Amino acid sequence: MRLALFPSRQIGWYMARLFLVRTFAVLLMLVLVLQTLDLLGESGKILSVAGNSEADLWAYVGMRVPQIVARFLPFSVLLATLITFATLSQNSEVVAMKAAGLSAHQILAPMFAASLLVAGISFVFNDNVVAPATAKLKVWQDVDYGPVPLDDGVRTNVWVREGRDLIQVRTVSGYGNATQLQDVRLYQRIDGSLKSVIRAESGRWDDGAWRIEKVRIFDLSKAEQQQLPALVVGRGIDPERFNRKKVDGDALGFFPLMRAIDDLKAAGRRTDTLEGILWHKISGPLSALLMPLLGAIAAFGLARSGALFLRAVIGMALGFAYFVADNFALAMGNLGAYPPFIAAWAPFLLFLLIGETVLVRTEE
Known part of the structure; x- marks a missing residue:
């Protein structure tokens, strides 16, 4: 036995x-x-x-x-x-x-x-x-x-880091020079501390930079808010930075995640x-x-x-x-x-x- x-x-x-x-x-x-x-x-x-x-x-x-x-x-x-x-x-x-x-x-x-x-x-x-x-x-x-938009290439809640600053975009649509940003927030930091928050209703690629419109700037050090019709920010941040899709490992099966990892490695990403x-x-x-x-x-x-x-x-x-x-x-x-x-x-x-x-x- x-x-x-x-x-x-x-x-x-x-x-x-x-x-x-x-x-x-x-x-x-x-x-x-x-x-x-x-x-x-x-x-x-x-x-x-x-x-x-x-x-x-x-x-x-x-x-x-x-x-x-x-x-x-x-x-x-x-x-x-x-x-x-x-x-x-x-x-x-x-x-x-x-x-x-x-x-x-x-x-x-x-x-x-x-x-x-x-x-x-x-x-x-x-x-x-x-x-x-x-x-x-x-x-x-x-x-x-809320209502989920149709899968027409729209990306939601996109974050981009440029130096010490962080940019959050609620929705990104289009590709290349036709990329459109909606509900933009730019967090400007100095020495690890938040200096100001810039909010804009929309943004578009214009001559190597991003032109954002209906801008509100809140200066934390002065506790003051300023409104501008338009502002140019993010010079050098190409549209491809906003078009990269984030790979969510929990939302992919084993083999699709394996293929996604291979693609990211080929692109030189961690x-x-x-x-x-x-x-x-x-x-x-x-x-x-x-x-x-x-x-x-x-x-x-x-x-x-x-x-x-x-x-x-x-x-x-x-x-x-x-x-x-x-x-x-x-x-x-x-x-x-x-x-x-x-x-x-x-x-x-x-x-x-x-x-x-x-x-x-x-x-x-």
Whole structure:
């Protein structure tokens, strides 16, 4: 029996079924609660826009639910693991399987297989459902839940940096010398401090610079505002700077993001943050494989110790510590402190070793 990778077929199907049913039941509960809370916070913003109705609330739910599912599926796997193991341990089923000659890894094998299936479903779901829903939701949120303009090449919320100054443009339309800017804001800074804010209703490319019209200049040092009919700014900032589309790694699937990274590399642009997101599209779903290992302490502690609740708490703490470490590593990767591969995979490998160590120490 100890030479077999899996226990008997009956035990394997029994444990996998328990694990999967509890995983998706916990996920459904979390999605219902979290989506309700999220909708309470966003419904006021959506309905405050003229013309929006209950149908727009359901449209928001349809775009937001996939994000919640993707975010909390690993949490669901962790909680389902703890519930399953606590039930098996409390009913002495783990003791019976160990008495039949099964090792700890053989008992965990059906749950590993089931969690691998969950990871595969999560990867496909993220690529085909979550990424398109995220792209649509971000476009809608950029216009404050108002009518979304047709995809006619209009770029929204474009930022350009020139020296110490920052330029924000609400909408950019057209290409080349015909580029038009709407709702322009120029933040002028000196020695890291904001000196003045220039606002203009529109702007256009004119003889190597940008001519902005209906200008309001607010000088922060004097607390004075000045109005001008037109002003020339941004000399040397070519229209292509406003036409570059920002690549949002969360709004692209794995293979489209990979192609976008290759294009950016060919253009000589930094891609460290996007590479971290790319690797995390694999390591994120695979975190479901860690949960049975991290939660195994709830089943393989000393059964006669009577500390089932304490072991479940320790398993939950290990799981949540992984999520904290994962988010921390991604943040360090975004700041450039960690290489992209390390930022995406270091927490996974670290907690894989921790889970194996805890399992061996408590069982073997």
